Amino acid sequence: MDRRQFISTTAWLGASALLAGSGRAVAQAYPSKPVTILCPFAAGGGGDALTRVLADHVRTKRSVAAAVEYRPGAGATIAPGQIARAAPDGTTLGLYSISPFVVVPHLQRLPYDPLKDFTYIGIYAYIPIAFYVKTDSAHKDWAGVIKYAKDNPGKFRWGTSGVRGAAHIAVEAAFRKEGIQTTFVPFTGGSEAITALLGGHIEAVISADYGPQLSAGTVRLLALTGTEKLAGQPSLPTFKDLGYPLSTEALYGLIGPAKLPAEIVSYWDGAIREMMKTDEFATALKAISASPVYMNSADFTANVAENYRKIGEAMETLGFKKS
Template sequence: MDRRSFVLGSIAGLAGMPGLVTTAAAQAYPGKPIILLCPFAAGGAGDMLTRAAADHVRTKRNVAAGVEYRPGAGATIAPAQIAKAAPDGVTLGLYSISPFLTVPHLQKVPYDTLKDFTYISIYAYVPIALYVLAGSPLNNWSDVVKFAVDNPGKFRWGTSGVRGAAHIATEAAFRKETARTTFVPFAGGADAITAMLGGHIEAVVSADYGPQLAAGKVKLIVLTGSEKLASQPDLPTFKELDYPISTEAIYGLFGPANLPRDVVSYWDAATREMMATDEFKTVLKTASANPVYMNSADFTANVTQNYRKLGEAIQSLGFNIK
């Protein structure tokens, strides 16, 4: 698999890497307590994968590391804070594609995806799915499309982030099917799931389905990307269905621009160590996630290419509403 084109199944691109600066202070890293900012509410896949990184360095490297939550605003609050942070590795965050690759094309954000960050490493991906309650009469994607077309506006759905990749990709799919649906905004995937369990919406599109799927409370209908789900290989993907945008959720670590090389190397090594542990494999299983590794160079190239290509796709679909 080409790590640089991974995530946007229908979009490809180019490479680039911001300069990394070595400083004397970085040689003593970490030295101070570290905060990892999670751009989502507690309880979802993003939460689990942020805590996995913090837990690993705390238990295996004896480093004081904690997680703080910054949900809302299309998951842009954490990146905005990190863009202004000192480049010392004390404040880092969980990377997910929406606040970097889609939201900046749709609304003004106080950061530049290509200039304001150091992309450290990627360590997991989750196929984003549209899912419904286990007892729903909608059993497959054809059922969903037919219901949405026959009942304009009555199919209500939410995501883990407004104007995120899952939102845009799903809206593009419904448009191609000429289905008029009702999108309901939520601060995080856990909130959207709660609303669905309460009968307030019909479906959720997110990567947060793992625990609910394991408990038999939801059923998956379609995957928004190009990668198949090993446990349900018959589920269709947006790429197979030839929809305009197909995207997975990838997760990793990022920091402010110009992080010292020693900081990047520290977290790259910690990431690779973590991925080999039984604890991390348990987290992956719980989150219905899969391991995927990218170093800083490949990660940066992935962001560069997909930011530009996804921006072109959003504009061509008429979603650019800045």
């Protein structure tokens, strides 16, 4: 082989190696595998609706094989446990809601640490958690509920979408301050609790899943567990207005296992910001009485840490013990 043949052959081999390497990079570019987004609640709730909008968006606009799977139960801690154990390759992600990350860890031992075992990718929606009754209920306002419960200890029955979740604990704290005894009825999801309410099996529900029923005129809101007023209902009291120990709203976002690579976080951050501009997202927000709110990964992570600290301190003051 003469010198020119050697140079030509060497160049061809180098180019082939470069192309092969490039091909491997392309083949491995994220997301090259199906993505599962775990929802910690039963199908039919507000969190489920927003999770499906995100999955549909990346499936139709980015050609990602994304699917939502449901893991309800155990105070919404089953899905986070699976996410914490997943490989940090972006194939297993999940819906964030406040309870399993900043409330339940203060009440029971869990197979995950909310401050160490997750990557908090981004927040995209906010829903005021409401305490509500059937439209034809004899309980016309929050003050009426408190009076009834004082006059009839243990007879007022209520439920929520997650046992020992943020909504549950906030209402328990409010009732403790009022010195009343009620009967809490556990459910695995907001849709189950609403079905029980509409069927007359309980008197009230505390959840963020009231949007469709409010629009249909089948429920009436009596109070909000948070700090912010609901648009169109300025007279509806908040737990902050009422001076109760815990006041919190429902934030929804996307999480993954710890040590998720920066490029995967960036990919989903972009997808979230795209989704938030779509008509589909706006329609879903309206249906569940939610509002758009965006937090990037850094702000989201700081928010979780701060809420975890504040709620933990409040629950300790209230006497809630870890079991």
